[in-house]
Amino acid sequence: MLNMDFSQSLTLGYQADRWQPSPVAGVWRYPLEREAAEHGHVTSLVRFQPGAVFTEHEHPLGEEFWVLEGTFSDENGDYEAGSYVRHPPGSRHQAFSRSGCVIFVKLNQFNDADRExxxxxxDQGLWLTGDHGFRRLSLHRYGGVNTSLLEFSEGGRFPACCYRAGLEILVLEGQLDDGRQLYGPLSWLRLAPSSVPELIASGHTRLWVRTGHLAGVAPASQAG
Structure with missing residues (x-):
C-alpha cells in the first residue's frame, strides 16, 4: 500500500526520478496512492512512449484520466491534451498512444452506481467565471463529489469552500504556495477534511481539483 491513509493530509512535489516501469513495455508509472501493485484503488501519472500499447483490461470500479501531454487512444477514440475521460465500472478497453502521451489517472474509485x-x-467546455479571481470548468459531479478545472489568470487565494469533505489537487500549470512550500507543475496535494491550509496561486495557475470524495473519512485525531 502507498499513501492510503486518507485521514492524513499529503503534499508531494514532482520528482522526475520517481517514474517506474510498468509490466508493459513502453509504459511508465509515477505512483501517488496505491492499494496494491496491479489492482484496487490507484492514483498515478502514466507515460506512454510512442507506439506503446497497454493490453486490454477491465475497470471494476471505473477509470478516469486527464491527458496532460500528447494523445491517448483506445477503441473509443483519440484524446488529446486537455481531455478528461471517464470509463464506468465494469468497462474494458485497450489503451495505446501512437506519438506518446502523459496522463493523470485514477482507477477503481467510482461509486458503483455512477455508470456514465x-x-x-x-477547449469545448463551459467555463464559468465568478468574483473570486478564477474561472472553473466542471468535469463531473456525482453523489457530492465534484471534479473541476480551476484557472487563475493572475493568481489568488484558493476558495475556502473547497476544503469541505476533503480536497485533492494536481497542479497543471503555475504554482501553489501553502506558506511552507511552493508546488509547481505535476505536484499533487491530498488534504484531509480536518485540514484548512491557506493555498495561494501564484500568477497564471491551472489546477485539476476534486472535492467531496473524503466525506466519510474521520479526522486524524479520531481515525483508527
Missing amino acids: FRVVRE
Whole structure:
C-alpha cells in the first residue's frame, strides 16, 4: 500500500526520478496512492512512449484520466491534451498512444452506481467565471463529489469552500504556495477534511481539483 491513509493530509512535489516501469513495455508509472501493485484503488501519472500499447483490461470500479501531454487512444477514440475521460465500472478497453502521451489517472474509485461514460475537452467546455479571481470548468459531479478545472489568470487565494469533505489537487500549470512550500507543475496535494491550509496561486495557475470524495473519512485525531 502507498499513501492510503486518507485521514492524513499529503503534499508531494514532482520528482522526475520517481517514474517506474510498468509490466508493459513502453509504459511508465509515477505512483501517488496505491492499494496494491496491479489492482484496487490507484492514483498515478502514466507515460506512454510512442507506439506503446497497454493490453486490454477491465475497470471494476471505473477509470478516469486527464491527458496532460500528447494523445491517448483506445477503441473509443483519440484524446488529446486537455481531455478528461471517464470509463464506468465494469468497462474494458485497450489503451495505446501512437506519438506518446502523459496522463493523470485514477482507477477503481467510482461509486458503483455512477455508470456514465463521459468526455470533456477543455477547449469545448463551459467555463464559468465568478468574483473570486478564477474561472472553473466542471468535469463531473456525482453523489457530492465534484471534479473541476480551476484557472487563475493572475493568481489568488484558493476558495475556502473547497476544503469541505476533503480536497485533492494536481497542479497543471503555475504554482501553489501553502506558506511552507511552493508546488509547481505535476505536484499533487491530498488534504484531509480536518485540514484548512491557506493555498495561494501564484500568477497564471491551472489546477485539476476534486472535492467531496473524503466525506466519510474521520479526522486524524479520531481515525483508527
